[in-house]
Amino acid sequence: MAWRRLAFFAATTALLALAGCVHAQIDDTAPSIETLKSLRAAKVPPIALGPFVDAGGQAPIARAVIIRGSTLSPPKGASFAEFLGMSFEKELRAAGRFDASAPVAIAGRLIESRAGETHASLGVRITVLRGEGPGFSKDYRVETRWKGDFIGAIAIPEAFRQYNALYPLLVRQVFADPALLEALKSP
Amino acid sequence: MLKSILSARTKGLMALAALLLFALPTAAQAAKWYVDNTLGEVKPEEKKTPAMPRPVQLIFEFQRDGAPNPRATKEVKPWIIEALQKSGAFSEVLETPVAGGAVLSVTFNNIVKKEDVDKAKKDGFRAGLGFGLFGGVVATDRYDVTFEYLPGEGAASIKTLVQHALHMKYGKKDVEIPGTQVKNVTEAVKTVVRQATDRGVNNLVSDPAFPQ
Numbered sequence: 001m002a003w004r005r006l007a008f009f010a011a012t013t014a015l016l017a018l019a020g021c022v023h024a025q026i027d028d029t030a031p032s033i034e035t036l037k038s039l040r041a042a043k044v045p046p047i048a049l050g051p052f053v054d055a056g057g058q059a060p061i062a063r064a065v066i067i068r069g070s071t072l073s074p075p076k077g078a079s080f081a082e083f084l085g086m087s088f089e090k091e092l093r094a095a096g097r098f099d100a101s102a103p104v105a106i107a108g109r110l111i112e113s114r115a116g117e118t119h120a121s122l123g124v125r126i127t128v129l130r131g132e133g134p135g136f137s138k139d140y141r142v143e144t145r146w147k148g149d150f151i152g153a154i155a156i157p158e159a160f161r162q163y164n165a166l167y168p169l170l171v172r173q174v175f176a177d178p179a180l181l182e183a184l185k186s187p
Numbered sequence: 188m189l190k191s192i193l194s195a196r197t198k199g200l201m202a203l204a205a206l207l208l209f210a211l212p213t214a215a216q217a218a219k220w221y222v223d224n225t226l227g228e229v230k231p232e233e234k235k236t237p238a239m240p241r242p243v244q245l246i247f248e249f250q251r252d253g254a255p256n257p258r259a260t261k262e263v264k265p266w267i268i269e270a271l272q273k274s275g276a277f278s279e280v281l282e283t284p285v286a287g288g289a290v291l292s293v294t295f296n297n298i299v300k301k302e303d304v305d306k307a308k309k310d311g312f313r314a315g316l317g318f319g320l321f322g323g324v325v326a327t328d329r330y331d332v333t334f335e336y337l338p339g340e341g342a343a344s345i346k347t348l349v350q351h352a353l354h355m356k357y358g359k360k361d362v363e364i365p366g367t368q369v370k371n372v373t374e375a376v377k378t379v380v381r382q383a384t385d386r387g388v389n390n391l392v393s394d395p396a397f398p399q
Contacts, residue, residue, distance in 0.1 A: 027257035030248040033292035033335055040340055094246060096284035144254065165255040168248075 022070040022156055026080070029087045029168035031094035035175040039095040042181040046099035047092065050107025050129045052085030062113035067159045068152055072115075081110040084124060087167045091175065104184060105129040112141060115163040117148040117155055122166040126174055128183045136183035142169045192249065192259045192297070192376050193328055193353075220375035221366030222382070223327075223352035229385045235392040237399045242279040243289045243336075245271065250296040259295075266377055267293055270384035276392050288339040289398075293387065295380070298329040325362055328353045330379065334387035338398050345397060347390035351383045 054060040062080035065072040074080045085108060092098035105128075112123030121143035128136040144162050149155040174180060247267050249259035271280045271291070279285065332349040353375055354366045369375045391397055 027261055029255065029257050030260045031246055032248065033246050033290065033337070036246065036290060037337070037344075093283065094244070096288075161251070161256055161258065162254070164257045168255045168257070 024072050026074055026164050031091045032172050035091050035172055036095040038175055039097050044097055044181055044184045046097050046102050048100050048102040048105035049089050050105040052081045052108040054079055054081040055109045055111045062110055065115040065163055067156050070156045072160045087171045091171050103131055117159055119145050120163040122170050140174050142166050218355050218357045220372050221354040221364045221368050222375055222378045223366045226351050226382050229389045235389055236275040240278040242285040243277040243291045244285045245280055245282055246292045248294050252299055266380045267384055270381045274388045276388050290337040292335040294333045296331045324357050326355045332383040334391055336391050345391055345394045347387055349383045349387045351379050353379050
């Protein structure tokens with residue numbers, strides 16, 4: 001049947017084309033009302049942002065995310081660790097709790113960054129900095145699993161979206177921790 | 188870019204349909220888009236606006252099954268801001284803290300049911316192989332839109348939930364779609380966003396606790 005052969009050819013072409021390479025940049029994350037309410041309720045004073053670095057140093061643990069030859073990169077001129085810091089700053093600014101000259105700051109070391117076709121995870125060590133040096137320090141981690149897809153046009157953006165979404169989730173987990181909020185308040 | 192707003196199921200069907208259309212344009216039928224009729228527009232007699240609108244800080248997030256979708260958030264936010272500015276409920280809509288500390292959080296959650304995905308994929312592949320002539324598929328994207336308004340620091344919040352849906356039909360499928368057909372996917376998503384925002388804001392303003 002001619003139409004069947006044509007249909008098979010078209011479907012095969014479609015599936016190959018659907019798996020084409022994509023080069024994307026990670027998207028900014030949105031602040032959350034939950035964090036805003038937590039910071040307001042705990043009466044956390046405005047704080048500054050310390051350095052956010054990759055724990056791997058010269059051999060960063062968070063390189064570009066590569067799925068089937070398609071890549072997701074951090075924003076131009078920044079690393080994924082710095083992008084995480086920007087996400088924290090955005091959340092603090094939205095809550096009216098950011099002051100670059102405040103005596104208290106939070107800093108972060110990106111200690112985990114994994115992304116695959118069905119699983120992604122992100123981890124950070126947060127440290128509260130005061131005039132006399134580092135104080136409170138704690139590790140936070142988020143992960144996600146999803147069902148992969150054989151169609152590249154679905155699988156690739158879905159993997160990127162799942163990894164991207166870990167950044168706001170990690171920021172929210174940190175600011176939902178009563179121990180951290182207390183550490184930010186303590187003189 | 189707009190595709191990030193739709194569920195993976197709908198995007199997959201769109202991609203398959205588009206490529207098959209390219210392969211045999213005269214035989215295939217284009218996807219049709221429908222905005223669900225259940226919610227509809229806010230009627231003039233229902234419309235509420237405060238006597239003295241105040242500024243508000245917007246916090247907006249688009250989600251898929253409760254998880255953040257940063258790309259879709261970026262794409263939809265300007266439409267939300269436009270709808271809020273036109274609502275007459277607020278004197279100003281900003282993304283930074285405002286005088287008085289009022290905050291409006293809008294969360295668009297795209298709900299995806301696994302059984303819907305499996306069925307749509309099966310029907311979609313069959314419809315695709317027949318170029319839309321020997322079958323079809325209907326995919327529905329459902330949205331739970333949560334509005335939470337904080338009148339100021341320390342004040343209790345006002346919440347409302349609005350539900351909306353978007354339907355896509357591809358190929359020959361003799362089913363009645365409970366929606367109004369619009370010309371393309373951009374128009375469809377924009378209409379869903381505007382109608383949901385108008386309804387959500389009107390619900391908030393109608394609440395006796397909303398500052399009048």
